[in-house]
Amino acid sequence: MITFGTDGWRAKIDVDFTADKVMMLAKAVADHLHDRKLAKRGVLVGYDTRRKSKFFAEKVAEVLAGEGIRVLFPPRETPTPVVAYQVWRRKLGGAVVITASHNPPEWNGFKFIPHYAGPALPDVTSDIESRANRLLAEGVKAEGISFKKAEAEGLIEFFDPMPSYIDHVLDFVEADLFRNRGLKVVVDALYGATYGYLKEIFSRLGCEVIALHDTPHPEFHGILPDPTPKVLTELQQKVISTGASLGLATDGDGDRIGVCTPKGFFSANALFPVIYSHLLEFKGMRGDVVRTVATTHMVDVVAEEYGFSSIEVPVGFKYVGKVLREGKAVMGGEESGGFGFREHISEKDGLLSAAVIAELVVSSGKSLETLRSELEAKYGFYYSGRVDVPCGGFNAKQLVGEIVEHPPPELCGLKVISTSTLDGIKFILPKRSWLLLRPSGTEPVIRVYAESSSQELLKQILDCGVALIKKGMQALSSS
Secondary structure, three states: OOOOEOOEEEEEEOOOEOHHHHHHHHHHHHHHHHHOOOHHHOEEEEEOOOOOHHHHHHHHHHHHHHOOOOEEEOOOOOOHHHHHHHHHHHOOOEEEEEOOOOOOOOEEEEEEEEOOOOOOOHHHHHHHHHHHHHHHHHOOOOOOOOHHHHHHOOOEEEOOOHHHHHHHHHHHOOHHHHOOOOOEEEEEOOOOOOOOHHHHHHHHOOOEEEEEOOOOOOOHHHOOOOOOOOOOHHHHHHHHHHOOOEEEEEOOOOOOEEEEEOOEEEOHHHHHHHHHHHHHHOOOOOOEEEEEOOOOOHHHHHHHHOOOOEEEEOOOHHHHHHHHHOOOEEEEEEOOOEEEEOOOOOOOOHHHHHHHHHHHHHHHOOOHHHHHHHHHHHHOOOEEEEEEEEOOOOOHHHHHHHHHHOOOOEEOOEEOOEEEOOOOEEEEEOOOEEEEEEEOOOOOEEEEEEEEOOHHHHHHHHHHHHHHHHHHHHHHHHO
């Protein structure tokens, strides 16, 4: 059984993630594209730096070619946003990326990017999933033609997506701003698919660039390819020791961003309002902002200041991407480190995000700390946090459902102003506060998110969220 979600299908290499299953999914993608009259546009097949990623990508290419679909194949590992950009630029029928993103190296994944160059929506993922499972149930073995034969027949063509993507990034930012500014940055690819990309982008912008972990490695040399503060200690040490202004890191496939300065790390929630303000104030872009239910409300007040709205969507960049494609928002983001932009792909992009963050520092002549402090002076303080609560044998959706059925009228002595069940249950509270409880889509836990105007109140609200879950467990145990 294959469960093909928004980020594709993931499993342990050579355990469940096997050539047979990958080829089965490739056959399902081919059938999907033929049925939707998209096969003639062609498909780009990319891959990350993990063990056997290129091998699995070649198997996908062989199956697609065997189904009469023209395949573009990069000569090296390629970040997911770069693949998505080429789908958008070349008007392809879609793309497949073999990657497990920020997950540990023993995992790999199969991700399908539709013709709209953003995360696949449920109508696409459910169709591919059902096709693949039907083939598995029928015992059908997917086959293709050999890579060399397909290349000789013109069905597989080697294509380097890097140059045109980097040109696009340099066009998106004000490249002339960087000239003679002497901006020093440390970039960290974490041995993932973005190796060489950040170094090339910032070198061409005229920055002094120091690159860490900028070569591919199938095991990431023991580093988890997830740009969190815990992982990026070496990056910050290098920023401090070299006198750099910024440390910029991407995850294993380049769709998430991690940022630090000599003074500390910046969460996505801390960065989001700063970037959105920069797009409105400096770049003169006009439009709403879109965020997930778990992401900071500070962007809401920034939008309101300029006469725009904040659009709230469920967790998952597929929902953010849909709003971006509709042209309603100039930017979208999520608390896990993914940002997307109008006039670009509707996929989160850690590479372009890095360039925009550097642009806002150069254009303002101020540090990230100063820019954030200026927003706090204007709009107030917003502190965010998250804890994960194990379900203890209970079904996570059932637990949240119990809380939905019996919502409290107040939390931590604060009256509940309103609730939302857009994704889990969210309580809107006074004092710039809210609490969200939602089942994880990947683990047997309930994620507890909160935001408030003080660190002390934030902790109290998170504790109240945990207590609500435990109360739900007791209610289900006695029923």
